[in-house]
């Protein structure tokens with residue numbers, strides 16, 4: 001724990017928001033005492049981990065990497081984090097991320113851009129960039145990211161580690177700062193499938209404080225050894241044939257298909273929605289939900305209030321001065337698609353398309369057991385580049401957002417050199433995702 005805290009301290013500009021050193025050292029001392037007493041300890045006891053700075057941990061700052069909350073201290077602890085604490089894991093750090101989860105590069109943050117663990121000239125990916133980089137660099141054993149449209153899977157891919165977005169609802173969202181509540185998921189980033197499995201088990205379960213959470217069975221190590229239950233793997237033809245895909249990513253993906261076929265599994269090309277449809281459906285709904293979720297941040301009850309002449313002006317100045325340009329773009333976009341005259345044409349159309357996407361997945365999973373995809377169409381950009389073109393940044397989410405809208409369990413594993421491979425199964429079938437990843441190892 002001490003060693004890792006030291007390493008994190010040396011890299012504050014890069015990936016770190018706030019060190020939880022007092023808490024970490026206290027907890028570590030308790031585990032040491034237990035060991036000295038000859039008591040046995042649990043699997044997660046004494047294991048150091050990091051937390052994306054959108055999770056409440058009582059008594060610590062939770063800033064969402066935003067000026068609006070830079071002085072905000074959590075009054076309670078998120079259920080998923082509490083479960084890890086109960087298992088004896090040791091929180092080291094709140095991790096830098098795109099403000100409120102808004103972004104794909106971890107540059108939309110008041111703490112400075114997160115640098116990629118493999119090539120520091122490139123972005124760390126987002127929005128859980130600090131979490132993926134900390135794991136890749138070995139500063140944390142695992143980190144808890146948040147994934148609304150790809151924010152665990154994409155930075156995991158950019159930094160060569162594993163990242164799981166579980167089935168929507170498998171882990172309680174209570175205490176995760178809401179971005180888009182209908183796709184927000186809690187999930188682990190780690191360096192092995194085994195670590196992902198252990199952390200997933202520890203955090204899963206129904207929670208009275210999140211009505212969308214559900215009870216699930218724990219996934220045992222034995223069950224991950226491959227039995228013959230994966231016969232057919234599908235992939236989306238249009239993702240691979242798209243002009244937007246980088247040659248390097250396509251080559252890595254085709255080589256994964258080759259490996260799978262060589263192992264005797266059938267591979268089937270599937271039809272799917274165009275990238276533009278997926279990205280516009282996701283951003284319509286995500287912006288609508290974030291406009292609504294962030295409306296509470298007006299400086300009255302939370303955050304960095306900037307006083308003005310009257311109350312209305314106080315709201316306006318507090319929000320205008322403290323939200324980033326990217327967050328304001330989303331609030332304005334979200335309020336527009338929800339407003340009279342636009343709601344039917346745009347927001348309801350988005351909901352309708354989401355239903356069609358879900359129905360499409362249901363049909364696909366009658367034919368295939370697993371769907372594979374590259375994580376992104378493009379390799380990580382240089383720091384500074386994606387800020388110039390928000391639309392291009394949105395389009396870089398083309399391969400992750402569909403699975404979020406489908407509420408599906410989906411995992412990034414390292415594959416080749418570019419962005420990793422995404423493995424997806426039908427709803428509630430998180431075990432099959434891990435099993436297939438294990439099989440490919």
Ligand code: GLN
Nearest residue numbers: 101103147148149150151
């Ligand atoms: N890049 C996507 C967005 O900005 C996904 C972010 C996320 O999953 N939090 O909405």
